[in-house]
Amino acid sequence: MDWDEFAAWGAKAAEFGAGYHKGLRERPVRPAMAPGRFAARLASVPPEAGEEMGAIWEDFERIVPEGLTHWQHPRFFAYFPANAAPVSMLAEMLVSVLAPQCMLWQTSPVATEMEGVMIDWLRQSLGLPQGFSGVIQDSASSATLSAVLTMRERATGWTGNREGLSAKGRLRIYCSDQVHSSIDRACWVAGIGQENLVKLPTRGAPEFAVDADALRARIAEDRAAGHVPAGIIAVTGATGVGAWDRLPDLVQIARDEGLYLHLDAAWAGSAMICPELRARFWAGVDGCDSIVFNPHKWLGAQFDCSVQFLKDPKSQIDTLKIEPEYLKTSGSEVVNYSEWTIPLGRRFRALKLWFLIRYYGLEGLRSRIRNHVTWAGELCEELRRDGFEIVTEPILSLFTFRGPGDDEAQQALVDAINADGRIYVTQGMHAGRKVIRFQVGQFDCTRDDVMLAATVIRELAGGRT
Numbered sequence: 373m374d375w376d377e378f379a380a381w382g383a384k385a386a387e388f389g390a391g392y393h394k395g396l397r398e399r400p401v402r403p404a405m406a407p408g409r410f411a412a413r414l415a416s417v418p419p420e421a422g423e424e425m426g427a428i429w430e431d432f433e434r435i436v437p438e439g440l441t442h443w444q445h446p447r448f449f450a451y452f453p454a455n456a457a458p459v460s461m462l463a464e465m466l467v468s469v470l471a472p473q474c475m476l477w478q479t480s481p482v483a484t485e486m487e488g489v490m491i492d493w494l495r496q497s498l499g500l501p502q503g504f505s506g507v508i509q510d511s512a513s514s515a516t517l518s519a520v521l522t523m524r525e526r527a528t529g530w531t532g533n534r535e536g537l538s539a540k541g542r543l544r545i546y547c548s549d550q551v552h553s554s555i556d557r558a559c560w561v562a563g564i565g566q567e568n569l570v571k572l573p574t575r576g577a578p579e580f581a582v583d584a585d586a587l588r589a590r591i592a593e594d595r596a597a598g599h600v601p602a603g604i605i606a607v608t609g610a611t612g613v614g615a616w617d618r619l620p621d622l623v624q625i626a627r628d629e630g631l632y633l634h635l636d637a638a639w640a641g642s643a644m645i646c647p648e649l650r651a652r653f654w655a656g657v658d659g660c661d662s663i664v665f666n667p668h669k670w671l672g673a674q675f676d677c678s679v680q681f682l683k684d685p686k687s688q689i690d691t692l693k694i695e696p697e698y699l700k701t702s703g704s705e706v707v708n709y710s711e712w713t714i715p716l717g718r719r720f721r722a723l724k725l726w727f728l729i730r731y732y733g734l735e736g737l738r739s740r741i742r743n744h745v746t747w748a749g750e751l752c753e754e755l756r757r758d759g760f761e762i763v764t765e766p767i768l769s770l771f772t773f774r775g776p777g778d779d780e781a782q783q784a785l786v787d788a789i790n791a792d793g794r795i796y797v798t799q800g801m802h803a804g805r806k807v808i809r810f811q812v813g814q815f816d817c818t819r820d821d822v823m824l825a826a827t828v829i830r831e832l833a834g835g836r837t
């Protein structure tokens with residue numbers, strides 16, 4: 373493809389993007405579910421001869437948009453959002469056309485330096501004290517794995533990487549029973565093992581915070597049994613119902629016990645750009661050693677963009693840095709972010725943050741989050757008035773509810789809602805019961821979009837509440 377052709381198709385792609393987004397409200401949020409439907413439309417063997425771009429484009433338009441679950445649909449209320457503000461898409465388009473690989477400072481100096489500055493912009497935006505640095509990762513899962521590996525190396529006197537874990541005793545990591553499955557997986561692949569991830573009970577509504585006394589007792593018990601406590605993983609805004617731990621308790625325990633403390637705020641971290649929300653949800657956060665939050669969820673930076681703040685990056689670098697000859701660089705005053713993470717290769721992820729934060733300003737981003745929190749509360753009240761059981765009250769913009777009937781009836785209602793297509797929600801389990809999860813957070817959603825959900829839910833629950 374020559375570059376004039378590239379420019380013409382690039383313009384067409386941008387035009388397609390604008391039309392797609394403007395028309396999203398007319399599409400069902402989720403496509404009809406019939407596995408195999410899309411694979412059947414693709415050639416089963418690769419072409420020997422190159423094809424015309426026009427033919428590729430036509431097939432793209434014919435096959436792809438219809439087969440997507442539209443994460444950017446304004447009535448996407450499932451999971452958590454994966455927002456992509458238009459200006460962050462533009463940045464990603466530019467990253468695509470520049471196509472740098474940013475593993476070392478010298479392989480992309482501006483990307484490295486912008487990453488450092490964006491980390492510090494976000495540090496200030498979230499009210500973290502000076503001294504925290506950090507790195508942009510692909511996902512919270514990777515950041516948490518990095519933290520768990522750091523816990524492992526610290527607890528083994530920095531010998532785990534070299535000697536393996538066979539003679540190290542049982543390393544223990546502690547968390548509440550509300551944490552995300554990425555914590556389990558990090559412990560699996562770090563060689564800690566599921567059985568050594570100790571999940572403690574919580575103290576109940578509304579925080580569902582880990583029981584600090586139970587945590588202390590368990591650490592003491594484990595030490596007495598000859599096990600090796602390595603770290604604590606706290607959560608602010610857990611996936612199920614938005615649980616948040618009381619950080620001052622955990623910071624104190626981590627200090628007393630010499631443990632590394634990692635905080636998973638993948639979703640709720642974005643909301644901490646609103647100063648009025650910090651006192652409730654993350655007082656004490658400055659005592660954490662590692663904090664992850666995903667600007668690619670609620671903030672509006674296109675996937676993937678996960679920020680890990682580190683109080684002192686040295687422990688993580690000592691855990692992950694490896695420097696064969698071909699990666700050595702001369703001049704030691706630079707940061708090489710690939711030494712802070714598991715993958716070597718790195719995308720230029722800072723550019724979309726730079727575009728996003730400059731274009732909307734922190735006030736523009738805050739007002740969205742405040743609206744989402746307000747509208748989630750209003751919808752919750754409306755459903756309550758209609759006789760739905762509110763199982764967990766709104767935490768930020770997330771609440772759970774049940775319609776009439778048993779667990780099966782809840783799943784049937786979720787399936788009916790999603791087949792209807794006007795909105796999209798997911799189910800969850802809370803305290804052994806099936807619940808319907810509702811979160812507001814899509815970048816373009818309006819109050820009308822949120823309130824339409826009440827109409828849809830009422831209608832499909834058949835007025836049986």
Ligand SMILES: *Cc1c(COP(=O)(O)O)cnc(C)c1O
Binds near residue numbers: 514552607638678
């Ligand atoms: C989304 C989420 C994760 C996983 O994030 P990825 O970036 O997809 O790995 C982890 N923890 C919480 C609380 C989340 O909401």
